[in-house]
Amino acid sequence: MKTIVVGIGNPILRDDSVGIKVVEELSRDVDVDTAILTTTNFEVLDKILGYDKAIIVDAIQTGNEPGTIYELSIDDVFVTYSFTNTHNLTLATTLKLGYVIFPEKMPKEIKLIAIEVEDVENFGEECTPKVKEAIPKVVETIKKEISKR
């Protein structure tokens, strides 16, 4: 199964960088296609079209304990009654759109892994401690996920 792991975030906005850090760490010891993105708009489709499976790692903020790891489906994060966002497309909207426009090329399976964040408002390259601790755990989860193929 052709798989890609995509990390999304901002590398200098503290915990928002967690998706990127996971992918960087993963690609150091696993031979898998990876991509890093800083937006959730059409560029996500540029990266995942043509793959059988996509694992997307992003930060999430729900108010739970920082460092909590969630495995989600597209519908879990598809929460809005209106898609329109004034500046950016949401990840869920982009993925849903992908299935409408490129049904044959979209991955049959998309897994979203989200890490609860604490600080995404201050600039800095380091994650907060609890979020940092979650990184190796997420990397292990993805390794298991990949080995299923």
Added chain:
Amino acid sequence: MKKIEINPITRLEGHGKIAIFLDESGNVAEAFFQVVELRGYEKFLVGMPIEEVPRTVSTICGVCRAIHHTAATKASDQIYGVEPTETAKKIRELFVNAHYVEDHAVILYALGLPDFVVGPEADPAERNIVGLVKKVGVDVAKEVLRKRSYAVKILEMLGGKPIHPVAGLPGGWSKRITEDERQEIEKLAKELVELGKLTIQIFEDVILKNEKYMELITSDAYRSVLNYMGTIDEKGRVNYYDGVQKIIDTKGNEIGRFTGKEYLNYIAERVLPWSYLKMPYLKTIGWKGIVDGDGTSLYSVGPLARLNVADGMNTPLAQEAYEKMFDVLKERPIHYVMAYHWARAIELLNAAERVLELAQDPEITSPDVRAELGEVTGEGVGIIEAPRGTLIHHYKTDEKGIVTEANLIVATTHNKGPITLAIRKAAKHFIKNGQVDEKILNYVEMAFRPYDLCLACATHVLPGRLPIEINIYDCDGNLYKTLRNF
């Protein structure tokens, strides 16, 4: 691991908040727009060597990375007292124009056009890009998405790193374009021009030919009489990478022109009591309040502002489209806020044509991409037109080129006055006698969507929406109703 239900209420603080105040008869007395910006970015840059700054600022905003990178690179030229080589300037311009094609395509197709094509009063579940795809057809959408990905490919080819561009250096660009790459860019650019033509076509077919939408564009609810600012080249035409900033008044008369540090002579910022954000205005006119009309000191930036200040476009097809817009809307400058979307379509075509022209320029493959650095001057101002409007990066450094002060003015900051005004006007138009329903949320959102706000664009944490809350207060200041898009 656990499975959760996402509660979409995220961080309202840090995002958009609109307060609307009603008078005794339930009509709108005042409306304010508040944003809380991300903290500490400028401080983060202090202590960094200036040549590191372009690579770092490309991460401020995932959407506008190419633009922040280029603006900081231009500032670093000045700090090192160096004029980039002609080829380096052309590569940078190519890079910026490729970014325009990508960014304008996303804004138009995902955020702007759905309001028109699907209709402003359509169910929100339909009034979105998926609804748009249903209307224009999957094949057209496929074409649009495929072609815009070519612009991303060009950006990646030139930027030096797939996501965050790193190629801009003081005095030039770190890598030359090989003949093979040039040919590839030329091939992709031809497709981008087709995307530009298609976009103008869609705009004309679905909007210009529809009387109802034209009424909406020219409605008083979405008309703000303002001053405008944008970059022009030596022939007075729109330019995104470099030139002179020109400011015109509400009637189109020139107020002034500036480059570099002279921005301080023209732009001042007003601290407002209801917001701890500052609102820029034209210093030469003096603060007149958040009002439009002749004599106002508010100015707007972005696609429509650029077309308003310029005498034309620097490519043939865009020039035709430019003339048509002014002919159809029958005013100059154009004050219809919804025309921002039209101007954006014209600029998309213009940027695509410019990418092609530059790809065909014999000088573009020259190895002469970097000039010798001069003495550290200690100060540099990089001004560039971001897709959303004028972007200013101003740095001061010590004698070794280490940043001691940074000041960034982004497009959304320039547009703060016009955005507040647009919201106020839409609210006044659509809220009458205390009657407030959910539809007004979209009509109000429509008023600021043309400006394509970039509030907290550095972050896009899931669920990824920009929450907007509208609080409506009665004449005694009591909360009367709250509307939310989350």
